[in-house]
Amino acid sequence: MSNLPDWLPAAGNPPGIDPQAVVTPTAPEVIARGDNEMVLSMGPQHPSTHGVLQVVLGIDGEEVVRAEPEIGYLHTGIEKSAENLFWNQALTVIDRMDYLGPLTNNFAFCLGVERLLGITDRIPRRAQQLRVLFAEMTRITSHCIWLGTHAIDLGAISPFFYAVDLRENILDLIEAASGARMNPTYLRVGGINGDLPEGWLERLDALIAKFPARMRELRDLLQTNPIWTDREIDVGVISAEDAVAWSLTGPALRASGVAYDLRKAYPYSTYDEYEFDVPTRTEGDSYARFLVRLDEMEEAMRIIRQVRKKLEPGAVMVDDPSIALPPKPAIALSMESLIHHFKLVSEGFRVPAGDVYSAVEGPRGEVGYYIVSNGDNRPWRVRTRPASFYNLQAIKKIATGNLIADVVVMLGSLDPVFGEVDR
Amino acid sequence: MEMSANSLFLAKLDEAARWAQSSSVWPLTMGLACCAIEMMVIPAPQYDISRIGSEVFRSSPRQADLMIVSGRVSHKMAPIVRRLYDQMAEPKWVISMGACASSGGVFDNYAILQGVDQVIPVDVYVPGCPPTPDGLIYAINLIQQQIRTGGRGGILARA
Numbered sequence: 339m340s341n342l343p344d345w346l347p348a349a350g351n352p353p354g355i356d357p358q359a360v361v362t363p364t365a366p367e368v369i370a371r372g373d374n375e376m377v378l379s380m381g382p383q384h385p386s387t388h389g390v391l392q393v394v395l396g397i398d399g400e401e402v403v404r405a406e407p408e409i410g411y412l413h414t415g416i417e418k419s420a421e422n423l424f425w426n427q428a429l430t431v432i433d434r435m436d437y438l439g440p441l442t443n444n445f446a447f448c449l450g451v452e453r454l455l456g457i458t459d460r461i462p463r464r465a466q467q468l469r470v471l472f473a474e475m476t477r478i479t480s481h482c483i484w485l486g487t488h489a490i491d492l493g494a495i496s497p498f499f500y501a502v503d504l505r506e507n508i509l510d511l512i513e514a515a516s517g518a519r520m521n522p523t524y525l526r527v528g529g530i531n532g533d534l535p536e537g538w539l540e541r542l543d544a545l546i547a548k549f550p551a552r553m554r555e556l557r558d559l560l561q562t563n564p565i566w567t568d569r570e571i572d573v574g575v576i577s578a579e580d581a582v583a584w585s586l587t588g589p590a591l592r593a594s595g596v597a598y599d600l601r602k603a604y605p606y607s608t609y610d611e612y613e614f615d616v617p618t619r620t621e622g623d624s625y626a627r628f629l630v631r632l633d634e635m636e637e638a639m640r641i642i643r644q645v646r647k648k649l650e651p652g653a654v655m656v657d658d659p660s661i662a663l664p665p666k667p668a669i670a671l672s673m674e675s676l677i678h679h680f681k682l683v684s685e686g687f688r689v690p691a692g693d694v695y696s697a698v699e700g701p702r703g704e705v706g707y708y709i710v711s712n713g714d715n716r717p718w719r720v721r722t723r724p725a726s727f728y729n730l731q732a733i734k735k736i737a738t739g740n741l742i743a744d745v746v747v748m749l750g751s752l753d754p755v756f757g758e759v760d761r
Numbered sequence: 762m763e764m765s766a767n768s769l770f771l772a773k774l775d776e777a778a779r780w781a782q783s784s785s786v787w788p789l790t791m792g793l794a795c796c797a798i799e800m801m802v803i804p805a806p807q808y809d810i811s812r813i814g815s816e817v818f819r820s821s822p823r824q825a826d827l828m829i830v831s832g833r834v835s836h837k838m839a840p841i842v843r844r845l846y847d848q849m850a851e852p853k854w855v856i857s858m859g860a861c862a863s864s865g866g867v868f869d870n871y872a873i874l875q876g877v878d879q880v881i882p883v884d885v886y887v888p889g890c891p892p893t894p895d896g897l898i899y900a901i902n903l904i905q906q907q908i909r910t911g912g913r914g915g916i917l918a919r920a
Contacts, residue, residue, distance in 0.1 A: 382841055385790045385820040389797070390838060411838045412794055415872035431867060437795035483798060502805035520795055520891055757794050760835075 374398045378742075382411045386491040386746040389756030393733065393749075397742055405737040405745070407730060412760040420720040424686030425451055425527055428717060432707075433521040435722060436758040438480040441472045441512075442700035444525035447720075449606055450696030450709045451527045454689050457656055465529035465654040466607045471645045472524060473698070474638040475512060479505045480701035481631050488628075488750035489560065492569055497559045504552050507545055514538055527687075528662050529655035542646060549639050557632060570625035574736040574748035577622055584735070585728040588703025589634060590752055592618045593626035600699040612644045624751035631753075661687050686715035695723075702726050702753055724758040782826075783908040784814040786854070786901060789825035791845060794832025796859040796891040808894045815901055822848040827904065828881070829897070833861035834874040846881045852913045856900045857883040860890045 381392040390411035396404035416435055420428040432447050433440040448469075452458050482505035486498035509519045515534050516522035524531055560566045576586065581594040591598055599616040601609045617633030619626035655662040663682055664675040691713040697706030703725030710719040729752050737745050792800065803810040810816050819825040822845045834842055846855070857877050860866035863886045865875035877883065884907065885900045892900075908914040 382838065383791050383822075383845055385818075389792060389794075411835060411841070412833070413835050413837060413872050414794075414833055414868050415870040416868075419868060419870050434795055434867075437798065483801075487801070499805050502802050503807065506802070506805075506807050519893065520798060 375403060380745070382408075387749060388487060388754055389759075391730075391749070391754065391756060391759075393737075393745065395737070395742065395745065400741050400743070402737050402740055402742055402745060405734050407733055409727075409730070409756070409759050412756045414757070414761060416761045417720050417722060421717055423717075424715055425689060425717065426686065428720065429525065429527075430521075430523050432720075433523050434757060435724065435761055436700060436702070436705065436726070436755050437521060438483055438755050439476045439701040439705070440521045441469075441476040441524060442698055442705055444523060445469055445473050445607075446696050446698040446700075446705050447707050447709070448525050448527050449698065450694045450707050451689060453694050453696060454692050454709065454711055455527070455661065456690070457528060457658060457661070460656050460658065461529060462653045462656065463608075463650050464533075464652045465656075467645050467649050468530055468534070468654065469525060470607055470609060470612075471642055471649075472512065472515075472530075474641045474645075475508050477638045477701045478635050479508050479512075481635050482508075484631060484701075484750075484753045485556065485560075488753075489566075491746045491750045492566065494560065494563075494566065497556065500552075500555055500559060504549075504556070511538065511541055511545065514541070526655070528658065529653070533654050539646070539649070542642075546639065546643055546646065553632070553636055553639075560628075561632070567625065569744075569747055570628055570751070571621075571623055573624045573740070573744045574751055575621070575623045576732055576736060578620075580732070580735065581622070584732050586703070586732060587728065588700070588725050589627050589630045590703065590729045590732070592616065593630045594622035595620040600697055600704055604697075606698060609641075611648070612641050614641050614644075624747050627751045627753075688713060688715050689717075697723065700725055702755065702758075703729060705758075722758075722761055724761065726752075726754040726756070726758045730754045730759055779909050779914050782852070782914045783905040785817075786813075786815045786827045786904060786908075787817045787819050787825050788815060788827045788829050788901075789822055789845065789849065790818045790820040791828065791842075792831055793834065793838065794861065796831035796862070799891045799894050800829055800831040800858065800897060803894045803897055808898060810898060810901070813898070813901060813905065822846075823850060825849055826852070827854045827856065827901070829856045829858050830862040830877045830881075830883075831858045832891075833859075833866065833868055834877045834880075835872050836874060839874050839877075839880050842877065843880045854884045854904050854907075854913075855881055856897070856904065857886045858897060858900070859892055860888065863888070866890060 375396045375398055378395045378397055379392060380395055381387040382390040392408040394406040394408060395402050416431050419431050429444050429447060432443050436443050482501040486501035489497035512522055513519045515538060516524035576594050578595045581591045581596060595618060597616050597618045602616055614637045617630045617637060619630055664678050668675040669679050689711040691711055693710040695706060695708045697704050705725055706723035708721040709717055712718040732752060733748060736748050804816045828846055857863045861868060862877045865873050885903050887896050887900045889896055
C-alpha cells in the first residue's frame with residue numbers, strides 16, 4: 339500500500355467511520371402484514387426472474403402492495419478478482435459480468451485502460467471498426483435472448499425458437515473469429531486478439547442479406563398479436579422523470595421518451611462515422627420497451643452494414659511493443675521476440691497511475707468502469723456501473739399497485755442480467 | 762421354477778422401467794449464470810433436446826429428475842441449491858455444468874463455492890466456460906447410459 343499515489347486516500351477506514359463500531363448486516367426489509375396482506379416470495383429459483391432474483395411481494399388479492407427485490411444470489415466478487423489479475427487477464431472475468439453482452443463489457447474496460455495508457459489515438463482503424471462491429475453483433479444476440487425469454491414468460495414458446503435461431507447464426511460468426519460462443523474475450527487492451535479468419539466477411543455478408551427477413555419474422559410473431567399487446571400495453575409504465583430519477587439507461591430509458599444513447603451523446607471509437615437513429619418511444623410501458631429493442635436490433639444491423647462497407651485493411655493491434663505481443667511467427671524465429679512474449683505474458687504491462695471512468699452503450703444501457711491504477715501491472719480498483727443494476731431498481735416502483743401476473747411482464751421488459759447486477 | 766419366472770419378469774420390468782426413465786429425464790429450470798444461457802438454448806431447434814426426451818423443463822423440483830447446476834454457485838445460493846435438490850423426488854441426477862459449478866473456475870475467491878459437489882452429489886461434470894450445448898447434451902446422454910446400464914433407476918430406484 340506504500341506505493342499509492344498521494345491523491346488516493348490512505349488505506350484504512352474512510353474518515354468519519356468508527357472502526358470499533360459494531361456493524362450488523364441488515365436483513366432484507368421484512369414486510370409487515372396488514373389485514374389482507376399475504377407475503378409471497380418470488381424466486382430465487384423461478385422461471386421468469388431471468389436468473390437468481392428474489393422479489394418479496396406483499397399481495398392483497400391479485401394486487402401487489404409492496405415489492406422488495408433481494409439481490410446478491412450470484413455475487414461473484416468479480417471486481418475484487420480483477421484486482422488480482424493483469425490488465426489483459428482482467429478482461430476474462432469482466433466478460434462474465436454481463437454474460438449476454440460480453441464484448442461491450444470488454445469494450446468499456448479496454449477504452450478506459452487505453453485512456454490511462456494514453457494510446458487512444460494510436461489504436462488502428464481496423465481494430466476500432468471491428469470493435470464496433472462485434473459490439474453491435476453482441477447487441478443483437480442479447481436482444482434475441484431477451485425476446486425469446488420474455489415471450490416464454492408470457493406463454494409464447496415459438497418466438498424463442500426463431501430468436502435463438504438468429505442468435506445462433508451470429509454466435510457462429512463470433513465463434514469463428516474469437517474461438518468462443520459466449521464470453522469470447524476477443525478484445526485486448528490496444529486492439530483485438532487476432533484478425534478475422536479467411537472467408538469470415540463473406541459469411542457476414544450472408545447474415546446481413548438474410549437479416550431483414552428474419553427480423554420481419556420476429557415482428558410478425560408478436561408485434562400485432564392481440565394477446566401480446568393486451569399483456570404489454572400500459573403495463574409497467576415509467577415516466578420520463580422517474581426514469582431519469584432512477585438512473586435508468588438503455589432501452590428502458592429511451593422507451594420513456596429520453597433519447598439518451600452514449601453512442602450519440604459521447605461518441606467513442608468510430609461511432610461518430612456511422613449513420614444510425616436512436617429509437618425512442620414516449621409511452622414508457624412494456625410494449626414501448628419491446629418496440630425500442632426490436633428497432634435497436636435493426637439499427638445495430640444498419641451499423642454493421644456500414645462497418646462492413648468501410649472496413650479498412652491493416653493491423654488490429656496497437657504498434658507498441660510494451661503492450662502488444664510480438665507476432666506469432668516471430669516467436670519461433672527470434673530469441674528476442676520469445677523473451678518479449680515471455681515478459682509480457684508473465685509480467686503484463688504497467689499502466690500509469692490515475693483514474694478513469696469509461697462507459698459504452700451496452701445492450702441494456704450504460705456499462706461503465708471506473709478504473710484506478712497505481713502504476714502497477716494490475717488494476718488497483720475496478721468499479722462497475724452495470725446497466726441492469728440500476729434498471730432493476732425500477733421494479734419496486736412499477737410493480738406496486740399492479741397485478742401480480744404483470745410482475746413477470748415488467749421484469750422481462752427491464753431485461754436484467756444477474757451476472758451484472760450481483761457481479 | 763416359480764422363482765425364476767418371477768425373476769425373469771422382474772428383470773424385464775426393470776429393463777422397461779429403465780428404458781422409460783432414461784427416455785424422459787426432465788431437467789429442473791434453474792439458471793444460475795452464463796451457463797444458463799447455453800442450457801436454455803438446448804430445447805431450441807438447433808440442438809433439439811426433445812430428440813432424447815428431455816425437453817420438458819420443469820420449474821417445480823417435485824416434477825424434475827435432473828438438476829443442471831448451470832453456473833457459479835455463490836455462498837448465498839448454495840443452501841437454496843441444496844434445498845431444491847432435497848425437494849426433488851428420487852431417483853434424481855445432477856449435472857455440474859461448466860468450470861465454476863465443477864470447481865469454482867476462474868473465481869477462486871470469497872464469494873464462490875469451490876465446486877457444487879460440496880453441497881450436493883454430482884453425477885456428471887461438464888467442462889467448459891461455458892460448455893457448448895453439444896457438451897451438455899452429451900452429459901445428458903451419459904446420464905441416460907447410467908440409467909440403462911445399472912445406475913440408479915429402474916423398479917428398485919426407491920430402495
